[in-house]
Amino acid sequence: MKCKAVHSKLIFFLERELPEPEMKAVREHLAACPECALFAEEMRKTLSILETEKVSEVNPYFYTRVKAKLDRQSEIQPSGIRSLVLVRVLQPVAFSIILILGVYGGVKMGATGAKTGSAFTAEQEMVPYLNEMDVEPLETFLME
Amino acid sequence: MSDQEIIEQLKQGSETAFRKLVESHQRLVVNTCFGLVHNREDAEDIAQDVFIEVYRSIQQFRADSKLSTWLYRIAVNRSLNHIRDNKKHKWFQSFEKDVEARNRQILQVESSPADHPGYEMENKQRAVILQEAINSLPENQKVAFTLNKYEELSYQEISEVMEMSVSSVESLLFRAKKNLQKKLYKCYKKKCM
Numbered sequence: 001m002k003c004k005a006v007h008s009k010l011i012f013f014l015e016r017e018l019p020e021p022e023m024k025a026v027r028e029h030l031a032a033c034p035e036c037a038l039f040a041e042e043m044r045k046t047l048s049i050l051e052t053e054k055v056s057e058v059n060p061y062f063y064t065r066v067k068a069k070l071d072r073q074s075e076i077q078p079s080g081i082r083s084l085v086l087v088r089v090l091q092p093v094a095f096s097i098i099l100i101l102g103v104y105g106g107v108k109m110g111a112t113g114a115k116t117g118s119a120f121t122a123e124q125e126m127v128p129y130l131n132e133m134d135v136e137p138l139e140t141f142l143m144e
Numbered sequence: 145m146s147d148q149e150i151i152e153q154l155k156q157g158s159e160t161a162f163r164k165l166v167e168s169h170q171r172l173v174v175n176t177c178f179g180l181v182h183n184r185e186d187a188e189d190i191a192q193d194v195f196i197e198v199y200r201s202i203q204q205f206r207a208d209s210k211l212s213t214w215l216y217r218i219a220v221n222r223s224l225n226h227i228r229d230n231k232k233h234k235w236f237q238s239f240e241k242d243v244e245a246r247n248r249q250i251l252q253v254e255s256s257p258a259d260h261p262g263y264e265m266e267n268k269q270r271a272v273i274l275q276e277a278i279n280s281l282p283e284n285q286k287v288a289f290t291l292n293k294y295e296e297l298s299y300q301e302i303s304e305v306m307e308m309s310v311s312s313v314e315s316l317l318f319r320a321k322k323n324l325q326k327k328l329y330k331c332y333k334k335k336c337m
């Protein structure tokens with residue numbers, strides 16, 4: 001058997017998967033060819049790592065961690081649904097109320113001129129405050 | 145408690161049954177994940193998700209199939225997804241480059257060789273070569289090889305997990321070993337250790 005033929009069969013030789021005549025031929029070649037014998041030994045050592053890598057001991061905290069993760073996920077889900085309810089249902093409701101109040105307020109303002117002034121000043125006071133909130137850098141917010 | 149009993153009770157929401165299931169199959173699942181991802185922490189993390197998936201989908205489990213087959217299948221799928229997610233940035237890396245890079249890391253981390261006996265370092269480097277060689281296999285070959293080597297499953301069992309014929313499994317394993325041999329030879333020639 002030639003070196004090249006041995007190289008192509010070596011892994012099956014090491015796994016003892018070749019038919020006996022071929023096993024014998026490879027064995028004989030390795031005994032006579034130091035070059036192939038060296039590679040065979042190298043490959044045997046590397047493949048033997050597979051055995052050492054198997055998990056033999058089990059992590060005693062494994063179940064606790066699975067359970068904690070499961071509980072955490074089940075907690076997230078209902079609140080996820082809740083926030084969905086908030087967005088899908090409560091938001092339109094809130095907008096509707098604002099709209100109705102706005103219309104109602106408009107009607108009221110149109111009806112009584114005296115009250116318009118105070119409504120406007122209240123709004124003007126609110127706007128700069130909201131703007132400040134927007135432009136405030138995150139860092140200063142966090143520093144406080 | 146048999147697998148059958150565990151499943152029955154789990155379907156009724158028993159936490160004890162879930163605990164039994166996890167404890168009796170933890171090693172199987174962690175080992176399978178480790179064989180594919182080659183990282184202890186990641187393997188345990190994926191294994192946790194495997195059991196959570198089992199817990200959530202237990203109602204869909206058919207009584208006529210084997211629990212272990214189902215567990216292997218979920219473990220394999222989740223591990224492959226994990227590998228795919230982490231592979232995105234490695235398209236152009238070759239096998240030898242990966243081995244070299246990782247072995248260089250090992251040499252740097254092991255600050256003074258005097259701390260460790262030489263063979264320990266050698267084994268670490270060998271482990272890297274083997275892992276990278278396995279990683280470089282096509283997915284199907286990798287799965288068949290891992291189930292066969294890390295879990296010592298028979299061809300028949302692998303064929304059930306992978307939902308293919310026994311002869312297809314045989315051919316996958318044959319090609320996997322051929323490919324590994326090629327990689328290891330390359331590494332040997334280029335002295336990547």
Ligand SMILES: [Zn+2]
Pocket residue numbers: 002003004006029033035036037
């Ligand atoms: Zn030779």
